[in-house]
Amino acid sequence: MISLETVTKTFQHRGKPVTAMNDVSLKIAKGDFVAIIGQSGSGKSTLLHLVGGMLSPTEGRVRIEKDSIYELSSDQRSALRAKKLGFVFQTFNLVPYLTAVENVQVPLVLAGIAEDEQKRRAEALLDRVGLSDRFDHKPRELSVGQQQRVALARMLANDPVLILADEPTGNLDPETAGSIMDFLAQLNGEGRTIVMVTHDLRLAGRAKRALRLVNGNVQANGKERPFPAPSAPHDRAVAG
DSSP: EEEEEEEHHHHHTTTTTEEEEEEEEEEEEETEEEEEEEOOOOOOOHHHHHHHSSSOOOOEEEETTTEEEGGGGGHHHHHHHHHHHHEEEEOOOTTTTOOOOHHHHHHHHHTOOHHHHHHHHEEOOOOOOOOTTTTTTHHHHHHHHHHHHEEEEEEEGGGGEEEEESSSTTTTEEEEEHHHHHHHHHHHHOOEEEEEEOOOOOTTTSSSSSEEEEEEEGGGGOEEOOOOOOOOOOTOOOOO
């Protein structure tokens, strides 16, 4: 589903070039669940942003299915993200003056969905993540774990086939982090492809396999350490 073909990404820092990704070639199959691990500055978030269509490579190609995404126009790339990709961030990025339902509705508004359908789908998604009693709560009225669940529901609004998660449990206590991982495992069990950046090796062990980045290079020439797929019931709501 995803392929990086000899991808290099170089930044300028104080007039000097800094290589964040160094001639990386990589394939991630449809339905995989891959954890990206490595020290700070190793290139984890750069890799995620390259795959997400948010950061063009200096050299090489990034493909999602048949599309070489940086050979698309900016409008085409935006349309691809809206149709196929879902994003989860450590900081949640909720709109503070909107309710939980309204936050989940945002991508549906952008997609031009009718208002009644927006609300119906947003409420169904919040119910799925265990927040049926928090529809009208604003982010400041929710716990940190509940805010992340609203972010997960919003991410699912466009029914993405590819989920990109950047430290999705970084602000959560261990129990809530575990429940978020259970939910991601459920989504992967539905056939969605997940690429997750994490610094926590225990959470990385919940993925099907892990890639370690060191100074912008994938270690072991793609011979990633395999992990057993997690087991979680499909209908279990996220706790927290």
